[in-house]
Amino acid sequence: MSNRxxxxxxxxxEYDGSRVVDNIDFWVKSKEFLTILGPSGCxxxxxxxxxxxxxxxxxxxxxxxxxxxxxxxxxxxPINTVFQRYALxxxxxxxxxxxxxxxxxxxxxxxxxxxxxxxxxxxxLEGFEKRRVxxxxxxxxxxxxxxxxxxxxxxxxxxxxxxxxxxxxxRKEMQLELKYMQQDLGITFIYVTHDQEEALTxxxxxxxxxxxxxxQVGSPxxxxxxxxxxxxxxxxxxxxxxxxxxxxxxxxxxAGTIFPCIDTGFARDEAIDVVVRPEDIEITADVRAQLxxxxxxxxxxxxxxxxxVIENEREWLIQSTIPHEEGKQVGLYIAPDxxxxxxxxx
Amino acid sequence: xxxxLARLYTFLIFFFLYAPILVLIxxxxxxxxxxAAWSGFSLRWYSELFRDKSIMKALYYTLLCAVxxxxxxxxxxxITAYGIHHMRRRPQKILLTINNIPLLNPDIVTGISLMAxxxxxxVLRFKLGFTTMLIAHIAFNVPYVILSVLPKLSQMPDxxxxxxxxxxxxxxxxxxxxxxxxxxxxxxxxxxxxxTMSIDDFVISYFTAGVGVTNLSIQIYTMARRGIKPSINALxxxxxxxxxxxxxxxxxxxxxKEQLMS
Numbered sequence: 001m002s003n004r005x006x007x008x009x010x011x012x013x014e015y016d017g018s019r020v021v022d023n024i025d026f027w028v029k030s031k032e033f034l035t036i037l038g039p040s041g042c043x044x045x046x047x048x049x050x051x052x053x054x055x056x057x058x059x060x061x062x063x064x065x066x067x068x069x070x071x072x073x074x075x076x077x078p079i080n081t082v083f084q085r086y087a088l089x090x091x092x093x094x095x096x097x098x099x100x101x102x103x104x105x106x107x108x109x110x111x112x113x114x115x116x117x118x119x120x121x122x123x124x125l126e127g128f129e130k131r132r133v134x135x136x137x138x139x140x141x142x143x144x145x146x147x148x149x150x151x152x153x154x155x156x157x158x159x160x161x162x163x164x165x166x167x168x169x170x171r172k173e174m175q176l177e178l179k180y181m182q183q184d185l186g187i188t189f190i191y192v193t194h195d196q197e198e199a200l201t202x203x204x205x206x207x208x209x210x211x212x213x214x215x216q217v218g219s220p221x222x223x224x225x226x227x228x229x230x231x232x233x234x235x236x237x238x239x240x241x242x243x244x245x246x247x248x249x250x251x252x253x254x255a256g257t258i259f260p261c262i263d264t265g266f267a268r269d270e271a272i273d274v275v276v277r278p279e280d281i282e283i284t285a286d287v288r289a290q291l292x293x294x295x296x297x298x299x300x301x302x303x304x305x306x307x308x309v310i311e312n313e314r315e316w317l318i319q320s321t322i323p324h325e326e327g328k329q330v331g332l333y334i335a336p337d338x339x340x341x342x343x344x345x346x
Numbered sequence: 347x348x349x350x351l352a353r354l355y356t357f358l359i360f361f362f363l364y365a366p367i368l369v370l371i372x373x374x375x376x377x378x379x380x381x382a383a384w385s386g387f388s389l390r391w392y393s394e395l396f397r398d399k400s401i402m403k404a405l406y407y408t409l410l411c412a413v414x415x416x417x418x419x420x421x422x423x424x425i426t427a428y429g430i431h432h433m434r435r436r437p438q439k440i441l442l443t444i445n446n447i448p449l450l451n452p453d454i455v456t457g458i459s460l461m462a463x464x465x466x467x468x469v470l471r472f473k474l475g476f477t478t479m480l481i482a483h484i485a486f487n488v489p490y491v492i493l494s495v496l497p498k499l500s501q502m503p504d505x506x507x508x509x510x511x512x513x514x515x516x517x518x519x520x521x522x523x524x525x526x527x528x529x530x531x532x533x534x535x536x537x538x539x540x541x542t543m544s545i546d547d548f549v550i551s552y553f554t555a556g557v558g559v560t561n562l563s564i565q566i567y568t569m570a571r572r573g574i575k576p577s578i579n580a581l582x583x584x585x586x587x588x589x590x591x592x593x594x595x596x597x598x599x600x601x602x603k604e605q606l607m608s
Contacts, residue, residue, distance in 0.1 A: 054508050074511040081512045087505035091527040100523075101513035152513065 004063075005030040005188055006051065006156060011060035013046050020046045022212035023060070028156075028190060028205070033182050035191045035199040038209035039235070044192045045084075045160055047209070051190060052081045052158050064155070080149035081158040085165070086141045088133045094120075094144055095129035101152040119147040122181065139170045150181070156188045163198065175201050196236050200224065208232050229342050233275040240281070240316055243344070244274040252341060255314060257290055261339040273342045278306070278319040280338035289331020291316075295324045367586060374579035381574055391580040401581065404565035407476060408545060411561060415483035416540035422484070423491025423540075424533055428525070430492070431499040442496075445489045456486060457553035464554060474556025482554040483544045490543060491536035498532030499525075535596050542592045545585065 004027040013021040021043040028034045036044040049055040051062060053074035062070050069077055080101070088097050095116055102112045120126050123143035133141065142162060149157055159178075163171045179202045182189045193199055199206050200220040208215040208223065208231075215235075216228045227233035230241050244254030246266040252259050254274045266272060293311030305323040309316045309330060316332065324330055373381050377388035395401055430441050448456060460482045464474055472478070502525070510520035526533075548563035555564060562585060569578050 052508075052512060054512075074508065075514045075516055079512075081509070083505040083509055085503050085505060087503055087509035089506065089510070089524050089528075100510070100515075104514040104519070148509075148513070 003029050005032075005065060006190075007063040008047070008051070009061045009063065011047065011050060011062070012058045013043070013050060013055060014058045019212050021050070021057075024209070024212075024214050026207055026214065026217065028188055031186050031188055033179065033189045033191065033202055033204045034207065035193060035203040035205070036207045036209060037193060037196060037199040037235075038215075039194055042209040043212040044194075044209050048081075048158050048160055048190060048192045051156070052079055053077050078155045079158060080152050080154040080156075081160065082142075082145050082149050082162045084160045084162065086138075086145040088141055088145060088148070090133045092133070093129065094125075094131045094133065094136075097133065097144060098148045098151050100148065105152075115151050119151045122150070123147045123177075139166050139174070142166065142174070146178075146181075150185065150187070154187065156190060157182075159189060159191045161193055162191075163195075164193075171198070178202060200236070208235065210235075226340060227275055227342065230273050230275070233273075233340070233342065238278050238317055240276045240278065242274050242276075242314065244272055244341075246270045246272050246341065250336070252339065255291055255311065259290060259334065259339055260336045261341065262337050263339070263341040266341065266343075271344050273344055275340040275342060276316075276334055276338065278317040279304070280334060281316060281318045282333045282335075283307075283309070283318060283320060283322070283324055283330045284333045285331060288333045290334065291332040293330060293332065295326050295328045295330055298323050298326055370579050371583045371586070373576060374583045376576055376579075379576060381576060381579070391576045392584075394577050395580050395584075398577070400560075401562075401565055401577075404560045404562050407479075407559055408561040408563075411476070411480055411483055411551075412541050412544040415480055415487055415544045416537050419484045419487035419540045420491050420533060420537040423488045423536060424495050424529070426488065427492045427495035427499060428521070431496060445492055448486060448489050449493075453547075453549035454553075457482070457550040460485065460550065461553040474554060476555070476559045479551050479555040479559060479561070482550050483547065486547070486550060487540035487543055490539045491533075494536035494539060495529055495532040498529035502528050531599055535599050538592050538596045538599075542589050542596075545589060545592075 007027040009025055011021055011024050012019065024043075024047065026034075036047060038044045046055055050057050053069075053072060057070060061068050064077070064079075089100065092100070098116045098119055099112045102115060107115075116129065117126070120128055123146055125140060125143055125147075128136075128140075128144075133144070136144065142165075146162070162178075163174050166174065175198055178189075178191075182202075191199075191202065200223075203220055205217065206220055206223050207217050210231050216223055216232045218226075223232065224236055227236060227239075233239045233241055242254050244252050246263075246269065247253050247258065248268055249264040250261055252261045252263070252272070252274060291311050293309040293314075293316065296308045296310045296315070299306045300323070301319070304319045304321050307318045307320065307324060309318055309332065311332065318332075372384075374391055375387050375389070376384055377390060378385035430438055430445075433441065460478075461474070464472055464478045506524060506528070507517075507520050510524040511517065515523065546563070547561075548567065551561050552564055552567070555561065560568065562581065566578055566581055569575060
């Protein structure tokens with residue numbers, strides 16, 4: 001319990017009777033990088049805003065180091081936020097923007113000067129003190145927003161899709177920089193995004209949400225390799241999802257074929273969903289082939305080729321570095337440990 | 347040819363709009379009493395104006411009323427606009443409609459209804475006078491301030507106030523340090539507009555000022571009933587120039603903020 005810095009308990013948020021956040025529980029350890037991941041409208045931003053104090057939960061509690069903070073206004077929480085659209089103060093200089101929180105704390109001017117210039121060098125914008133907000137590019141404004149929050153040395157930093165408005169290259173750079181800052185400063189980050197790749201790159205722990213409910217909590221590798229349901233499997237990367245029947249421990253039947261697998265713990269003859277990642281299907285001509293089909297399309301994607309193989313009217317998405325020409329008869333092989341079995345969705 | 351017609355048309359429009367005022371201004375400098383025949387340049391009527399005690403008293407009331415009513419209406423209007431901005435969409439729409447009704451309502455209706463209200467309140471020793479005129483001016487000025495402040499608030503991203511509070515600012519501090527500087531152009535425009543409206547107003551003032559209190563408009567009306575004197579021209583000219591300057595100020599302000607935006 002003691003290592004839970006912040007904890008949400010049975011959190012519910014309703015707007016006009018519809019549940020945006022539906023009874024979720026979560027906790028974050030100190031110095032952890034947590035990402036709340038989900039499609040738009042899944043309740044992730046609302047959850048973040050409840051932690052920040054901009055929304056009041058309909059019911060449930062939020063504990064910070066074991067103490068409830070639900071009744072505290074945002075300005076009394078040791079938490080800072082980086083907003084989606086930067087929300088910088090346009091009539092102030094960069095210096096005044098970053099110093100805003102420190103001024104309120106009545107810090108001496110010399111100390112403020114020191115901290116502001118330290119923050120500016122942390123976000124690689126040394127000497128920008130006197131610049132106006134409007135003269136900065138989107139990426140620079142985002143760095144200022146991060147500096148303005150971090151300068152207050154919050155216990156927790158909330159980030160609401162902070163890289164959403166940046167172009168791909170800048171986004172990738174900022175992902176690494178943010179992760180570096182988080183480790184360097186030892187601050188707990190709670191990061192909201194709909195970009196699964198961003199979540200996988202930066203997080204220690206990911207919470208996947210859909211329709212107000214938590215779908216799965218785990219490390220990036222756990223979530224990628226062992227999705228708990230079809231939604232997670234589909235949302236995190238591309239995958240082939242087919243229905244099947246769990247025959248017995250370590251044996252599963254799908255696509256009319258019996259496969260060895262490594263899963264246990266399902267009922268005999270239980271209907272289940274099978275997830276196979278596109279890169280986990282091997283195209284082979286030898287006797288190991290378990291399924292047979294025809295290559296329908298082959299597209300070069302840079303690092304790999306993406307192929308669709310049609311087998312008994314089923315489409316299999318396959319990624320491989322070796323291309324196969326369209327119309328060719330191929331055999332497919334899936335290793336036992338690459339077959340993931342999930343409970344069927346109700 | 348087409349171009350010339352267009353120019354002629356524009357000229358005619360402006361001629362009919364401004365010819366009366368031009369005549370008024372020209373004859374305010376006429377040396378004789380005539381309002382029809384020009385007999386030479388003179389500032390006689392202007393000096394007479396400033397020696398006329400009743401006109402000076404009216405000027406005093408007008409300026410006092412304009413300063414107080416625009417000041418108070420600006421404070422009320424700004425606070426109200428801030429409140430309306432934070433409302434949910436439906437009640438917001440309803441309130442904005444209510445806000446717009448006094449703007450479209452004929453002045454005479456507003457004037458008479460305010461007079462009726464003040465008479466009804468006479469039981470509470472409420473007599474028509476400067477205070478009632480001031481209250482009336484505040485009442486018709488508030489909607490203008492709201493209308494000029496609201497767009498500035500909408501231009502501000504929603505999270506700006508949240509960001510200030512997130513950094514430790516109380517709602518009041520956030521309003522003072524973050525919101526106020528952002529909406530300042532709207533507030534100033536609203537205040538000047540309210541000031542202009544107050545200086546301008548005749549109908550509502552006429553019904554709410556009561557006996558003994560006159561503003562310049564009422565003064566001009568009273569003088570005109572006794573017969574046209576060139577000093578009326580002089581006074582009207584001064585009022586026109588004052589309002590014109592204020593309007594130019596408003597426009598300058600809107601221009602400047604647009605330049606800042608781009």
